[in-house]
Amino acid sequence: LLGEAARKGEWLLGRLRGLAGRYPAQVAEVRGRGLMVGLELTRRPSPSPLLGLLGEQDLLGFLVAGHLLHVEGIRILPTLSRHSTIRIQPSVGIAMADLERLVASLGRVLEALRTGDVAYLAGYLVGRRATRAVPAPPDSPSPAPGPGPGPAQATPARRVGFLAHFLEAGDLGRFDPALADWGPEEAERFIRRTGSLLEPFVVDRSAFRSATGDSVELVVIGCAFTARQVMEGFRRGETASHVEQVERGVRLARGLGCTVVGLGGYTSIVTDAGRLLVEDQVALTTGNSLTVALAAEGLLQTARGRGLEPGRCRLGVVGATGNIGAVLAQCLMDEVGEVVLVGRPGSASRLEAAAEEVCLEAWRRLAQGHDRGLAARLAATGTVTALRAQAAAPGPVGRAIWEGLRAELGEATPVRCATDMGELRGCELVASASNAAEPVVRPEHLGEGTVVVCDVAVPRDVDPRVTVERPRATVIAGGIARAPLAQEVALRGMALAPGLVYGCMAETLLLGLTGITGHYSYGRLTTTQVRTMAELARIHGFRVEARHRKS
Numbered sequence: 001l002l003g004e005a006a007r008k009g010e011w012l013l014g015r016l017r018g019l020a021g022r023y024p025a026q027v028a029e030v031r032g033r034g035l036m037v038g039l040e041l042t043r044r045p046s047p048s049p050l051l052g053l054l055g056e057q058d059l060l061g062f063l064v065a066g067h068l069l070h071v072e073g074i075r076i077l078p079t080l081s082r083h084s085t086i087r088i089q090p091s092v093g094i095a096m097a098d099l100e101r102l103v104a105s106l107g108r109v110l111e112a113l114r115t116g117d118v119a120y121l122a123g124y125l126v127g128r129r130a131t132r133a134v135p136a137p138p139d140s141p142s143p144a145p146g147p148g149p150g151p152a153q154a155t156p157a158r159r160v161g162f163l164a165h166f167l168e169a170g171d172l173g174r175f176d177p178a179l180a181d182w183g184p185e186e187a188e189r190f191i192r193r194t195g196s197l198l199e200p201f202v203v204d205r206s207a208f209r210s211a212t213g214d215s216v217e218l219v220v221i222g223c224a225f226t227a228r229q230v231m232e233g234f235r236r237g238e239t240a241s242h243v244e245q246v247e248r249g250v251r252l253a254r255g256l257g258c259t260v261v262g263l264g265g266y267t268s269i270v271t272d273a274g275r276l277l278v279e280d281q282v283a284l285t286t287g288n289s290l291t292v293a294l295a296a297e298g299l300l301q302t303a304r305g306r307g308l309e310p311g312r313c314r315l316g317v318v319g320a321t322g323n324i325g326a327v328l329a330q331c332l333m334d335e336v337g338e339v340v341l342v343g344r345p346g347s348a349s350r351l352e353a354a355a356e357e358v359c360l361e362a363w364r365r366l367a368q369g370h371d372r373g374l375a376a377r378l379a380a381t382g383t384v385t386a387l388r389a390q391a392a393a394p395g396p397v398g399r400a401i402w403e404g405l406r407a408e409l410g411e412a413t414p415v416r417c418a419t420d421m422g423e424l425r426g427c428e429l430v431a432s433a434s435n436a437a438e439p440v441v442r443p444e445h446l447g448e449g450t451v452v453v454c455d456v457a458v459p460r461d462v463d464p465r466v467t468v469e470r471p472r473a474t475v476i477a478g479g480i481a482r483a484p485l486a487q488e489v490a491l492r493g494m495a496l497a498p499g500l501v502y503g504c505m506a507e508t509l510l511l512g513l514t515g516i517t518g519h520y521s522y523g524r525l526t527t528t529q530v531r532t533m534a535e536l537a538r539i540h541g542f543r544v545e546a547r548h549r550k551s
């Protein structure tokens with residue numbers, strides 16, 4: 001029995017060491033005695049970003065073991081103490097033909113690791129049949145690892161982190177092009193099955209320069225979940241795991257020396273604009289102040305380009321109870337004459353609170369001497385005229401104006417609330433900033449005349465059919481800036497054209513460039529924050545980019 005184990009084991013070790021010689025960048029070591037053998041995988045970078053990530057987080061052995069079981073019918077496992085080591089312990093009674101099949105299967109696995117063929121290795125997780133990788137011929141070993149990187153380039157003194165996630169399942173194929181042919185459902189299934197295992201990870205690092213000559217290092221950190229998963233968690237009351245992932249991402253950024261951390265996408269929504277995070281060592285921001293400033297400017301620019309005079313237009317704000325929608329309505333009131341605040345059914349009380357805030361901001365603008373747009377309309381009403389004549393307004397001013405306008409003007413009031421999306425049909429300007437995971441603005445919600453829609457939401461709020469069925473509608477992606485000095489900001493996995501950056505990321509960069517070390521767009525936004533961030537963006541060379549969206 002011992003002799004049989006020694007003979008088969010010697011043969012197996014020899015064949016596995018032969019594989020290690022052909023794949024030195026994939027196999028760190030083959031070791032063992034008799035039929036107790038370990039094949040240790042390396043953690044070197046891979047042509048596949050996803051395989052590289054699994055290697056960094058010591059999860060690659062599990063993927064390989066799962067592949068061998070489901071595709072090759074071979075049951076082996078990583079060792080418990082070192083997950084990168086595949087444990088091979090067959091019975092002494094194993095047939096030589098089965099050992100040969102094992103070696104051939106491992107050869108296909110190593111070839112897939114060499115070429116970065118993550119679709120072949122991970123296809124079993126989404127129910128795909130594997131197209132077998134072909135091992136390299138014995139006389140053509142994979143190249144040995146090249147020399148290490150040259151001398152490190154000087155990096156900026158300040159460093160900021162930015163948390164991102166898969167906005168939609170299709171982003172997985174942009175993150176790793178080897179999965180580009182996977183359908184959305186397959187990608188979604190893969191993220192669901194693996195996301196809870198993955199720790200937040202560094203996606204990209206790059207230096208960023210301002211038009212003023214200041215510089216900052218940007219570290220983009222990924223969290224493995226989608227917007228849809230977060231919204232499903234809200235509906236089930238189960239968001240703790242996503243909040244925990246964001247907390248770990250912030251800790252990673254802090255450990256890397258970041259002084260500011262931006263909460264991109266739904267990392268802001270799931271943490272209640274950062275308020276669920278207890279953090280006093282780094283500055284947090286949702287980046288929403290600059291997002292609002294860019295969206296407002298882009299909407300107005302596009303409207304004027306389409307021949308619309310904003311002062312004669314009615315503005316519809318979808319998602320008006322949210323942080324971005326509420327302050328966006330307040331920031332645009334200087335330019336428009338009427339505002340319709342739109343929310344989902346059941347949000348009437350919160351819409352009224354948002355209307356009171358709009359009325360209060362108009363009152364403040366009048367007190368500052370601004371009498372344009374909505375403030376001018378309100379100043380002409382009997383309600384506001386009477387309040388201005390009093391030494392002190394009774395109770396909360398915003399509520400007094402809102403209730404007074406409804407009593408005085410009824411449905412003709414210039415500030416209205418609606419839970420019916422059909423109310424948008426009377427709006428020439430629409431800004432949509434809901435937190436829905438699927439489009440909410442459809443063609444039937446808009447009028448057939450000239451209308452400009454600014455879609456601030458990511459993923460998009462506006463159904464792609466709008467530009468087909470409403471040919472006089474112009475849809476732009478809001479909250480996007482063009483970076484100064486024609487720089488490209490690294491954000492692998494996001495569908496942004498070169499040179500463009502989301503407003504939330506741009507605000508994170510600005511906080512680092514200017515040395516602001518306190519929380520900024522944290523909790524409820526204010527118009528003062530928006531105007532301040534807009535001015536900082538101008539100084540440092542960021543410019544609004546109103547990108548037209550097609551069907």
